[in-house]
Amino acid sequence: MRFSESLKKNSDFTTVYRRGVSKANRHLVMYIYHNNTDQNRIGISVSKKVGNSVVRHHVTRLIRESYRLSEEMFNSGLDIVVVARESTASASFEEINKSLLHLANLLKVTRK
Numbered sequence: 024m025r026f027s028e029s030l031k032k033n034s035d036f037t038t039v040y041r042r043g044v045s046k047a048n049r050h051l052v053m054y055i056y057h058n059n060t061d062q063n064r065i066g067i068s069v070s071k072k073v074g075n076s077v078v079r080h081h082v083t084r085l086i087r088e089s090y091r092l093s094e095e096m097f098n099s100g101l102d103i104v105v106v107a108r109e110s111t112a113s114a115s116f117e118e119i120n121k122s123l124l125h126l127a128n129l130l131k132v133t134r135k
Contacts, residue, residue, distance in 0.1 A: 027062060027090075027094060028065075029064065030102060035066070036066055036104060038102070039066070040054060044130065046130050047108075048125055049122065050119060051106065051111065051123060058102045061099050062099060063094075063099060063103060065087075065102075065103045068107070069107040073107055082107050085116050085119050088116070089120040090103075092120070093123070093124060095134075096134055
């Protein structure tokens with residue numbers, strides 16, 4: 024993640040959940056909040072409903088890699104939280120990547 028940092032603090036996640044806007048599709052929910060900086064920060068949340076720890080970490084890695092590959096398409100100055108839904112456990116990388124870009128386009132946070 025060349026242009027981005029990770030969201031780590033619970034208070035940062037809470038701020039994005041409460042003040043940000045969200046969109047959802049079959050695999051993911053994405054929350055966006057403008058952080059008034061020149062960097063993006065991304066947080067990934069995968070609950071125990073998705074699966075055991077091996078599955079959760081696998082899903083987290085897939086989402087992080089999908090974001091990393093398309094990072095240059097995103098506008099800067101955003102706090103992004105991506106929440107995985109239960110169907111993500113059986114999804115392929117292509118499906119997750121498509122879902123992530125779909126949500127980014129719905130939220131109008133991609134460059135033209």
